[in-house]
Amino acid sequence: MPSLDTAAIVLAGIALFAAFVNGALGYGFSSLTVPLALVFYTNRILNPAVIVIEVFLNLYVLFINRDGVPAVWRRVFPILIGLLPGIAVGALVLAWIQPGWIKFGTYTVILPLILIQAAGWRRPIRSTWLIGLPFGTVLGILYSVTTISGPPLAILFNNQGLVKNEFRAGLALVRVAESSVTALVYYQLGLFIAESQGILLILIPSVVVGVPLGAYLIRRLDAETFRRICMSFDAWVVGFGFSRVLIELNLMESPWAYVVLVLTFLIDAYLLYIFFTRRAASRRSERTLLMPSALSGPDNRIASDMTEPPYDPLARLNTDLGYVVAILAIAMLIFAVLPPILSP
Numbered sequence: 001m002p003s004l005d006t007a008a009i010v011l012a013g014i015a016l017f018a019a020f021v022n023g024a025l026g027y028g029f030s031s032l033t034v035p036l037a038l039v040f041y042t043n044r045i046l047n048p049a050v051i052v053i054e055v056f057l058n059l060y061v062l063f064i065n066r067d068g069v070p071a072v073w074r075r076v077f078p079i080l081i082g083l084l085p086g087i088a089v090g091a092l093v094l095a096w097i098q099p100g101w102i103k104f105g106t107y108t109v110i111l112p113l114i115l116i117q118a119a120g121w122r123r124p125i126r127s128t129w130l131i132g133l134p135f136g137t138v139l140g141i142l143y144s145v146t147t148i149s150g151p152p153l154a155i156l157f158n159n160q161g162l163v164k165n166e167f168r169a170g171l172a173l174v175r176v177a178e179s180s181v182t183a184l185v186y187y188q189l190g191l192f193i194a195e196s197q198g199i200l201l202i203l204i205p206s207v208v209v210g211v212p213l214g215a216y217l218i219r220r221l222d223a224e225t226f227r228r229i230c231m232s233f234d235a236w237v238v239g240f241g242f243s244r245v246l247i248e249l250n251l252m253e254s255p256w257a258y259v260v261l262v263l264t265f266l267i268d269a270y271l272l273y274i275f276f277t278r279r280a281a282s283r284r285s286e287r288t289l290l291m292p293s294a295l296s297g298p299d300n301r302i303a304s305d306m307t308e309p310p311y312d313p314l315a316r317l318n319t320d321l322g323y324v325v326a327i328l329a330i331a332m333l334i335f336a337v338l339p340p341i342l343s344p
Contacts, residue, residue, distance in 0.1 A: 007040040008202050015206035019057070023214025026168030027059050027150030027175065029207070030054060032235045034148060038244075039108045041199065043099050048192045049199035053207055054179040064215060065274050068169030072162065076170050078132025079139065080177050087142020087178060091185040100248045106142055106152070107242040111264065113155050114238060118231040123159065133154075136174075143178045144185070148241075150175075151234045151311055158231060166229070180279075228275050232268050238262030244283040 011033075018032035030050050037046050062069070143149040153174060157167050186192060198327065218226070239261040246257040 005140075011037055011040065011199065011202050012206050015203045016210045019207040019210025020214040021233065022057060022061070023211035023216075024218040025154075025226075025233060026065065026171040027154060028233065028237070029057060031148050031241070033203075035145065038248075040050040041195075044191070045193065045195045046199060048183075048186050048196040049203060051179055051183045051186060053198055053203050054175065055183055057207055057211065058172050058179055060211060061168060061215075062176055065165050065169040065172060068165035068167075069173065071166050073171040073173060075128050075160065076132075076173050079136035079174055082133040082136020082138075083140040083143075083174070084181065086137040086142075087181050087185060088140075088146045090144025091143040091182065091191075093145065100245050102142065102145055103148070103241060103245045104249060104251075106146075106148075107238050107245065110151055110155060111235070111238045111242060114151070114231060114235045115267055115271070117155060117158055118228070118235060118268055118275075120275075130306060139174075140178060144182050148229050149178060151238050154230050154234050166311045168228070194328070224280070228272070232272060235264050235268045236261075308343045 013035055014036045015029075018029045021028040021032060033050060034046060135152075139149050139152060142152070150171070153171055157170050162170055190198075243257045243259075243261045246252040246260065247254055251257075
């Protein structure tokens with residue numbers, strides 16, 4: 001194990017970057033900090049410190065995105081109700097269950113969903129209570145044991161079409177509730193120990209600096225680009241977490257486990273290329289429609305050939321190829337993971 005100074009410096013750097021991302025997207029602090037910090041610290045020491053940070057961090061994110069609360073609170077209320085029993089169960093089993101297997105199951109389910117959504121597939125859910133209650137319970141267990149909940153929430157909110165303020169406000173509402181309740185349960189169970197207090201003192205300065213910077217820079221992004229970047233961030237974090245948990249559970253050796261992360265990055269890079277290519281074509285079409293030369297006839301009507309987006313003969317191929325790539329990625333992930341599990 002490295003010296004305290006080395007571990008503290010690395011943890012501070014990780015927390016600074018994670019706080020910057022959290023300030024921009026509304027989540028990501030624990031998703032980035034925990035997998036990397038577990039190289040130096042155990043869950044029992046790290047989780048209580050991260051929970052305390054997240055209580056205040058999520059309150060801050062909720063405050064700066066309070067304008068979006070009226071539009072989303074009805075949607076997230078069922079999730080909040082479902083969180084309570086899930087957090088209680090997760091906190092009780094934290095001492096004896098292996099968090100790695102919970103992460104493994106979570107990443108196995110959500111990574112294909114992220115890639116499919118990144119390819120453009122969304123199916124908004126109308127029955128918020130039917131989905132929200134069980135989703136909240138599972139989310140509470142996951143968060144209480146691993147402190148990770150951002151990627152599953154981002155998948156749900158992206159699927160529902162929430163953007164920017166609404167997206168971050170919805171995340172903040174759920175995460176304020178889950179972090180506050182989890183902190184209380186941890187306190188009642190006596191999980192706050194001296195080592196956790198030392199980590200807390202390292203995390204605070206990084207959060208104070210990183211979160212405002214991220215919140216300032218994200219204002220320049222439009223809504224659809226923001227949503228797409230959230231999906232890419234989710235894919236990278238989950239791909240990294242998947243690779244780490246494969247090593248942690250001794251399912252794959254260190255260099256080969258990161259094949260999952262590399263595949264995820266390559267697939268998402270291709271899907272990002274398709275997304276930004278289409279966005280650029282859409283903007284060119286909008287600019288053309290606004291040009292004075294686009295007007296024709298005595299009534300200044302828009303020419304008919306300019307009311308349609310430019311024809312792209314490869315558009316359909318790009319869409320189909322995106323889905324094929326996502327399906328192939330799922331197959332490759334299964335091929336990479338199953339043999340070590342099935343082997344004696």
